[in-house]
Amino acid sequence: MIVDFPVGFSFMKSYFNQTRFVKSITDVNEIPHPNLPEIAFAGRSNVGKSSLLNAITHRKHIAKISSKPGKTRLINYFEVSESFYFVDLPGYGYAGVSNKDKEKWKRLIEAYIVNNKRLRLICLLMDSRHEMQSSDEQMSRWLDFLNIPYVIVLTKTDKLSGNQLTKQRKYYEQIYPDHHIIPFSCKKEAMIAELTAFIFDYVQA
Ligand SMILES: Nc1nc2c(ncn2[C@@H]2O[C@H](COP(=O)(O)OP(=O)(O)OP(=O)(O)O)[C@@H](O)[C@H]2O)c(=O)[nH]1
Numbered sequence: 001m002i003v004d005f006p007v008g009f010s011f012m013k014s015y016f017n018q019t020r021f022v023k024s025i026t027d028v029n030e031i032p033h034p035n036l037p038e039i040a041f042a043g044r045s046n047v048g049k050s051s052l053l054n055a056i057t058h059r060k061h062i063a064k065i066s067s068k069p070g071k072t073r074l075i076n077y078f079e080v081s082e083s084f085y086f087v088d089l090p091g092y093g094y095a096g097v098s099n100k101d102k103e104k105w106k107r108l109i110e111a112y113i114v115n116n117k118r119l120r121l122i123c124l125l126m127d128s129r130h131e132m133q134s135s136d137e138q139m140s141r142w143l144d145f146l147n148i149p150y151v152i153v154l155t156k157t158d159k160l161s162g163n164q165l166t167k168q169r170k171y172y173e174q175i176y177p178d179h180h181i182i183p184f185s186c187k188k189e190a191m192i193a194e195l196t197a198f199i200f201d202y203v204q205a
């Protein structure tokens with residue numbers, strides 16, 4: 001008889017904690033070996049991609065965080081338990097950079113996503129306090145068009161009351177009825193655990 005033991009959070013935590021920074025790339029020809037599945041984090045600059053990565057790996061400084069938008073300008077690869085990669089993408093839609101730089105980042109992200117056979121899932125982060133921005137809409141439509149699986153992660157929910165979060169969640173559920181909406185805060189252990197479990201199940205499936 002096969003008994004299925006539920007995998008506990010402490011196991012998942014130590015699994016994700018076995019993360020090492022591999023490299024930063026500026027050209028998709030530089031993607032690292034070995035050939036492992038990839039889970040990428042995308043979203044507007046300053047939305048909390050790097051903070052989320054630190055939170056779910058329980059490694060405070062593995063990805064660089066800044067209160068100044070535009071911190072992550074390269075595609076950063078992290079290898080998790082020698083099983084898959086987390087990929088921290090540069091933020092899009094930041095108003096403070098030149099059009100030339102914006103175009104450069106856009107092209108880099110596009111090149112990363114198109115024809116990437118290792119890409120399994122994109123966590124598309126949006127700030128829970130705000131409505132969807134036009135750059136988010138463009139990004140999600142484009143992922144739909146390319147048929148790339150993605151989930152919406154609502155960040156910084158610690159800044160909202162329970163009622164506000166319920167309202168924002170409903171708002172996003174209406175826009176994205178076919179996608180998982182996952183509330184998140186790197187200050188809330190229960191939400192870190194929930195996202196960890198979701199990604200863990202996803203990579204195991
Ligand atoms: N209160 C709160 N602040 C957060 C949370 N996540 C991120 N922040 C803050 O938001 C700011 C931006 O966080 P980053 O993780 O650097 O954002 P990013 O999306 O990686 O930004 P870029 O690299 O510029 O694209 C920092 O000041 C973080 O401390 C959160 O869950 N709650």
Ligand SMILES: [Mg+2]
Nearest residue numbers: 049050071072
């Ligand atoms: Mg970043």
